[in-house]
Amino acid sequence: MIRKKHLKIIPFLLVLSFFFIQAKSNQSPVNINKISIQPHKLTTDVVLDTNSPLSIHRSHYSPDNSSTLFIDLSPIKEFPDLPIMPKTSSLVKKIDLEKNRGNNFRLALVLKEPVPYRILSHSQSTVVELNHIQRGAEEYIFGSGLKKELNQTPLSFFHLKGIRVSENENTLNIRAETDGNPISNVFVLENPLRLVVDLFNTLNRRPDTYPVNKYGIKRIRTAQFQVSNPHTISRMVFDLNQPSLFELQEDQNGLTVSFPSSVSSSTSKAAPPPIPKESVIPEKEKDPSKETKNSQKSSHTKTDSSESKTKKDSNISAQKTKSQELQSQEKKSQETQYKPKSITEEEEKYTGEIISLKFKEADLRDVVLYLGEFANLNVVFDPQVSGTVTCDLEDIPWDQALDIILRINNMGKTIEGNVLRIAPVSVLTREQQQERQLKESKELAGPVLVKTFTLSYAKAGEVQGLLQTKMSERGEIIIDERTNTLIISEVRDRMPLLEKLINVFDTATPQVSIEARIVEATSQFIRNLGIQWGFRGIADSFYGNPTSLQFPNSVLVDGAQIPKGTVTKGLGGPLGGYAVNLPAPSFNTAVGLSFGNVLDTFRLDMAITSLERSGEGRIISAPTVTTQNNQEAEIIRGRQIPVQTVANFTVTTRYVNAALELTATPQITAEGTIVMAIDIRNNAADFANLVNGIPPITTQSASTTVMVEDGGTTVIGGIYRMEDTITRERVPFFHKIPILGNLFRSFARTKKNRELLIFITPRIIK
Secondary structure, rough: HHHHHHHHHHHHHHHHHHHHHHHHHHHHOOOEEEEEEEOOOEEEEEEEOOOOOOEEEEEEOOOOOOEEEEEOOOEEEEEEOOOOOOOOOOOOEEEEEOOOOOOEEEEEEEEEEOOEEEEEEEEEEEEEEOOOOOOOOOOOOOOOOHHHHHHOOOOOOEEEEEEEEEEEEOOOEEEEEEOOOOOOEEEEOOOOEEEEEEEEEOOOOEEEEEEEEOOEEEEEEEEEEEEOOOOEEEEEEEEEEOOOEEEEEEEEOEEEEEOOHHHHHHHHHOOOOOEEEEEEEOOOOOOOOOOOOOOOOEEEEEEEOOOOOOHHHHHOOOOHHHHHHHHHHHHHHHHHHHHOOOOOOOOOOOOOOOEEEEEEEEEEEHHHHHHHHOOOOOOEOOOOOOOEEEEEEEEEEEEHHHHHHHHHHEEEEEEEEEEEEEEEEHHHHHHHHHHHHHHHHHHHHHHHEEEEEEEEOEEEEEEEHHHHHHHHOOOEEEOOOOOEEEEEEEEEEEOOHHEEEEHHHOOOOOEEEEEEEEEEEEEEEEEEEEEEEEEEEOOOOOOOOOOOOOOOOEEEEEEEOOOOOOOOOOOEEOOOOOOOEEOOOOEEEEEEEEOOOOEEEOOEEEEEEEEEEEEEEEEOOOOOHHHHHHHHOOEEEEEEEEEEEEOOEEEEEEEEEEEEEEEEEEOOOOOEEEEEEEEEEEEEEEOOOOOOOOOOOOOOOOEEEEEEEEOOOOOEEEEEEEEEEEEEEOOOHHHHHHOOHHHHEEEEEEEEEEEEEEEEEEEOOO
């Protein structure tokens, strides 16, 4: 019975063990208590204080933003307030934490530039060490730890015996054999991308080059970089095609640098914590002015920055529309069209390995032999070569140092294959003259080629004048105007240059559409107010109303002496004219009043005239013309006025334009803007003011040069004219009488506003 009872418990124990193992295997969330930034001379440390080891799955630079470093972390339970915006760090701009898939988190370090880094994992902290890339350093910068180690090292030199390159299980191993364990330092050089390993207090008697051409490595070079300034340094340089993964291991007899293949590195997964030291060589676009260095020691792991894009990154990149891509392509083609084109060989630049030299009154031959050995070149001296060298050169290409040393000794050089020849400048100049004369004689004595070039866009006659200066004595150009063809007879060596020039000249010229708008707006307001009045009074015995005086017995007062029908302005009154005749200059409203007694012995006549008028008008002219780049275009619309002149009994007729004229010459710039020389005229005939039957010409014009964006609009000219005229007619003294003074004055006001604006809109025809 006891055994049966135990058997029943066994399944329960198995299930319990399974859940215990599962719970044990699952990672418990980690608390991040604090995130701090600790800047140092050569590094900046981002320290994550945790309550337990932090698991890191992957770290890489963002493919969309090369200055953002992503670190994928294990589940996190608590973390400090984010984002963190440091004020003291010169490298870290921002630290943020975002939730990834599941319960995993991603730490984002936004940097000012991508730099090599490594991650150090401890029991209660994780350190992201960002190594500064030193720019423009005049000497080797030693970190405090490396400097302390070097100072504690006895003054005994090691020797770099040689380099062994081997391949094992998709891994390339480069072994540097030494007779001890020297201190090493690893850093990155940019443009071109190189990995550099320096061995301190080490002598290298045999500089050499090892071609590889696999695993992302072009070749390996070894040389003596520095001698006692302040330390003797041997250097290993790995010329890389692209950023790649690497590991460095040291032992008592040297060190080994391993490069796994791209297949194995891309499929490999990061090991669980603790994380080994990692280092990234980022891709750079800017050239450093000098070597860029940072101190690293012991184990290094190189993480490829070109990781596969995340789902979020791919969604962002998928939002780019086709129109944006077309605009980008058009802009690039526009910039490429106006960039300078080199059709001959460019000037040679210094591309040699960096070297430092310090000599005092050294023999010129010995210095040149040293540089030749450094560059793996055979050296030959002319018998007349002699001189001394005193120099202190730091971190310059060896070929530049050679040119400087030879120039101060009036020497020159030629390189044929791997042979460096040194001779006086006078000797080399004489040889070059002889070679040039020989080349010219061979050229003139060589066969003549005849080629035809049918031009599509350029005129054959214009291209002929441009090519004449590049022709030899035996060259000849014939033009066929009918087919726009060049027939060129020239020696073989000159023909390639002529073909390149023809390809440059015979290109399609872009066209520009220019639209002008001439807007003319007018407004007018007129107000007139006038008055006319007259009177007549008679006191006479004939009418029975004498004055009852002996003198004067009869009185006649007449304020309308103008005979009826002869009034020249205003309105005529019943009696003829008016005593006060101040009508409006022009009127469309009139009110007449007439008062009198029964016998008509007293009569008062009055007329009030007035006018108020307003009006607005707008004229829009829009001429449009299309022309090629740098070609003048003209468009005219209107009429021509014939003008006759008589001289020596001869009648001559000439025509004057009274039309809208637009003349423009566009020039497209490399930035896509348009510079235009514009002359625009808007002339009109004024038939209201004829002179001998010929109308005068009213002119509106503008002539200027402006720069406008493609499709943009600018105002090239504007005229604003305002007229305000007030006219008052009045009777002296009487118009000043209050209230009654209005009977002795008239008022007229005219306001005219005229506005002219000229708009220009150019468009490049795609």
